[in-house]
Amino acid sequence: MALLTPQDLEGLTKQLEYNNNTIKKATGMDIADICKQIYSTTLDGEKVGIVPITSGNGIISNFSSSLLTITEYFGLDGDITEHPDVTGYYEAVSSDADIILMADDHIFIAHNMRNGKIATNHVCTGVVYAEIASRYKYADSKDILVIGLGRVGYAGAQHLVKKDFDVYAYDPNRETLEKARKELGIIPYDPEEKHKFSMVLEATPNPNTISEGMVAERCLVSTPGIPCGLPEDIGKKNEIDLVMEPLMIGVASMIYAVM
Numbered sequence: 001m002a003l004l005t006p007q008d009l010e011g012l013t014k015q016l017e018y019n020n021n022t023i024k025k026a027t028g029m030d031i032a033d034i035c036k037q038i039y040s041t042t043l044d045g046e047k048v049g050i051v052p053i054t055s056g057n058g059i060i061s062n063f064s065s066s067l068l069t070i071t072e073y074f075g076l077d078g079d080i081t082e083h084p085d086v087t088g089y090y091e092a093v094s095s096d097a098d099i100i101l102m103a104d105d106h107i108f109i110a111h112n113m114r115n116g117k118i119a120t121n122h123v124c125t126g127v128v129y130a131e132i133a134s135r136y137k138y139a140d141s142k143d144i145l146v147i148g149l150g151r152v153g154y155a156g157a158q159h160l161v162k163k164d165f166d167v168y169a170y171d172p173n174r175e176t177l178e179k180a181r182k183e184l185g186i187i188p189y190d191p192e193e194k195h196k197f198s199m200v201l202e203a204t205p206n207p208n209t210i211s212e213g214m215v216a217e218r219c220l221v222s223t224p225g226i227p228c229g230l231p232e233d234i235g236k237k238n239e240i241d242l243v244m245e246p247l248m249i250g251v252a253s254m255i256y257a258v259m
């Protein structure tokens with residue numbers, strides 16, 4: 001799995017503000033409203049313990065501080081533990097954290113110590129970016145395209161199927177595509193088709209995954225994928241609203257998911 005780099009996390013608050021404005025313009029709602037709608041939950045200044053984890057590739061220098069920025073942006077009482085790993089977890093629980101945030105190289109979780117709920121970043125990211133795409137005010141139909149059916153894209157496609165959208169999906173991994181067709185009932189999309197979409201969810205670790213034949217004149221591209229899958233020239237040529245940032249929207253979704 002592709003890991004975040006410190007460079008990905010630079011200027012996070014600016015990225016969040018910019019994306020929140022785009023989301024408000026494109027859907028009429030902000031990130032907090034969208035998360036409340038998805039999970040029917042609200043926040044109330046909860047205490048969040050952020051535990052750095054040294055396993056695998058180890059600590060990403062600005063990952064925990066980025067999580068702190070996010071918790072504060074949503075009015076929560078965030079705190080990074082002095083120690084990492086088990087000692088840090090013990091510290092967070094002993095200081096009465098309501099929610100614990102911690103990530104190794106494979107799974108990033110939010111765990112609510114009060115109600116026992118637990119959520120993963122990849123599922124919550126897929127769900128929230130899918131929800132954003134699905135609320136596009138200028139959508140021309142209920143057709144929506146999902147590019148990439150991995151851990152994030154599969155969760156997003158599943159959420160869209162549950163919301164009764166006509167979910168088309170593409171993934172070069174034939175097995176992955178067939179599994180999603182069988183389990184979710186998605187419609188396999190052929191990139192050679194001339195079927196243009198006004199709502200696109202892109203969740204791949206590759207650039208230039210979105211081609212001109214996929215996007216309608218006016219389109220919302222909602223993509224957690226790093227790097228961005230939308231080529232610059234297509235973004236300029238069409239009237240495309242682009243929602244893309246490396247961490248914050250997914251973390252907001254995790255927190256609302258465990259309330």
Ligand SMILES: NC(=O)C1=CN([C@@H]2O[C@H](COP(=O)(O)OP(=O)(O)OC[C@H]3O[C@@H](n4cnc5c(N)ncnc54)[C@H](O)[C@@H]3O)[C@@H](O)[C@H]2O)C=CC1
Binds near residue numbers: 153
């Ligand atoms: N912005 C955020 O908050 C978050 C971003 N991510 C990023 O989202 C991306 C996806 O993450 P995962 O689902 O965990 O990865 P994954 O590796 O589980 O899935 C990626 C999928 O994309 C497919 N793919 C690759 N090239 C493609 C193409 N050209 N067209 C269509 N499908 C293609 C692969 O076959 C694979 O099934 C990664 O870049 C990851 O870093 C992940 C979590 C949160």
Ligand SMILES: NCCC[C@@H](N)C(=O)NCCCC[C@H](N)C(=O)O
Binds near residue numbers: 004
């Ligand atoms: N957008 C969220 C996606 C996260 C995931 N692609 C990742 O980089 N995970 C590694 C996080 C490692 C954190 C590290 N253990 C620390 O605690 O600093």
